[in-house]
Amino acid sequence: MSSAFLTTPIYYVNAQPHLGHAYTTIAADTYARHMRQRGEDVFFLTGTDEHGDKNARVAAELGMTPQDFVDRNSAAFRRMTDDVLATPDFFIRTTDPGHIAYVQDFLQALKDNGHVYEGVYEGLYCTGCEAFYKEDDLVDGLCPDHGTKPEWLQESNWFFRLSAFEAPLLAHYDANPGFVSPASRFNEARSFIQGGLEDVSLSRASIDWGVPLPWAPEQTCYVWFDALLNYRSAMSYARPDEDLAPRYWPPRWQLLAKDILKFHAVIWPAMLMGAGMALPERLMIHGYLTVRDAKMSKSVGNVLDPFAVIDAYGVDALRYYLLRDVRFGGDGGISYEAVHERYHAELANDLGNLVNRVVAMVGKYTDGRVPAGACDPAITAAVETAREAVGRHTGEMELTEALEAAWEVVRALNRFVEERAPWTLAKDPGRADELADVLYTLADGTRACAVLLAAFLPVSAPRILAAVGAGDALGWDEATAGRLAAGAAVAGEGPLFPRVEEPLGGAPS
């Protein structure tokens, strides 16, 4: 049994969970569920990033301790994870004692290996923000938040010798063309490295809410170093009685949005190199969900509220829509109107109605029992083709393509119904054998669809199996024609995807 470790970024708790967070989590969960179907030993990690000055400041404004503040906000992300039916094997928090201890050990190792040195960070500092600014970020030379003139300040920091990893990183990129997907992101990261790397500071002197450096406790670890290490620290304490690293490290896939590419594709692998650890096998960089006909907006999360979609259409609809309407990896426009259209055209009409009509025909023509019959060769072949394609595409994180491949079977089955017209066969007692073959093919093919789609539609797939009397066998071996037992009792329980009258939304503010 092979192992598959995959991660989402850990989400910064200063914001409320929104569509972007849900998107990454849903994609990762789909992969995790699929690989579990295939019998792999999966470890799916997600969680929250909780240190940093911003949290401390907001907590103070609210009259809370930083810990109380991040406890509250982390819980919201935990709920989001549950709401989209994600199934992480561990939900990490960077305030976990186990994580903090690991970060300190890792930094010490990095220093012992000679990759850390003391230096001076200089820059324009706003005392109101307690943060450094670059000249480009200033407005007329003044702090954009406070309108005050920042002062030139020096701060003693500890630095990570990132520049030393320029050549090793390039070598790694050249030896592993699949390291970053899609290829355009690979090129972007590689050319950034080739353009020359500067050392980066890994500590802050003025921020208390963070992990103290073991050798200089008056400084705290820069939040990005802290955050990136979650992927590795989880291995050390997620299971109190087991070091998971030998079993799962390195990650097979790390998912992230394009805005945090550099941290993951440059600094993170360099950190691991510095500690002598294996690098993640592949990074999957997905794009932004944008509002149709509008520029990218920070408020996109509010423009399409994932929780409203779940309430109106169900969680499977949200998962399906996001992975289907926007090619995974690229940017794409989304809208409530498009949710509404795809829900009805594909989930309700193509798939839901297929299940409904198959159950109805078995009920009407063979007394609710799937007759013994032979699978139609064309459907058998379609299932086999889809099984290969869905497996291959999902493995490559081509989740949109995987859905398209599965849908070929749905379409083939609807076509098959029309071609064979069971209602005509049922009128002729002499064609009972033919009717049996057709109904068996339909019930079994519908069952196979559910298996193919189980990772994408975790609520609906088991319902489909129940509807055609297939029990609960969702293993990947079941994604083959002819596995349905003759005599199975169908059980229609109403529309799988009931029609929704009014689309959500209207004009967002």
Next chain:
RNA sequence: GGCGGCGUAGCUCAGUUGGUUAGAGCAGCGGAAUCAUAAUCCGCGUGUCGUAGGUUCGAGUCCUACCGCCGCUACCA
């Protein structure tokens, strides 16, 4: 400014290493069928493949210029 990418049917997009009549889904129009959530199935597209040149026996697919759009150009989570 530098590096990179994009611009294909009304809409969203596919189009391997250049090669016969440029494709899919949706929408639209016409038809069939009635098992089904009026859900399905079949048929229908004269598209200057951004513009102008070039290479080639042959280019959406390579080269040049131009127009338009976008991404990256480092630590402020």
